Amino acid sequence: MSTVTTTASNRWTLVSGGVATLIFGIAVVFWPGLTTLVLIYQFSAFALIVGVINLINGLGTVGFSDSWFLSVILGAFEVGVGVYLLRHTAVKFSTFIVLVGFTLIASGIIDAVEAYFSEVLSNRNRAISYLCGLAGLVAGIIILFAKAKNGVAFVWLLGLYAIVVGTLQVASLSERATLK
Secondary structure (H helix, E strand, O other): OHHHHOHHHHHHHHHHHHHHHHHHHHHHOOOOOOOOHHHHHHHHHHHHHHHHHHHHHHHHHOOOOOHHHHHHHHHHHHHHHHHHHHHHHOOOHHHHHHHHHHHHHHHHHHHHHHHHHOOOOOOOOOOOOOHHHHHHHHHHHHOOOOOOOOOHOOOOHHHHHHHOOOHHHHHHHHHHOOOO
């Protein structure tokens, strides 16, 4: 999820996104008997929720942030992935891995770019945004190169990524600067 700073009225979007990411991670890690179909449904719901949150967050910062369009692009991409997976639940596991990998890479790059260009982030929150971006980029690349036969490792990596990033996103809100 994008960690760009928003107005106080959009603060709930950041909390919601962090909590959604954390809940998704916990569900994936602590539900060891996942079937591919259940995992596709979980990731689809996660992508849709976080995508809508990023769209709202991006549109809510028009005029306040020069990088608002990055959240909108990421949100549209995440919603597109979520809708595609819900409509194509019989997708091959290898295709699912590619979609998840690209989603995490896109999120990681946009988090890092927004942190770099943000004028209102404290140094602590800028560092957290960079960490979230780096985590998304690394997890996405590892997932892209994972073989479909390593399904359990894929699920664990995806879940641990979501737990770490969700926790960081929620923790960053305690000192998040607001726009004037």
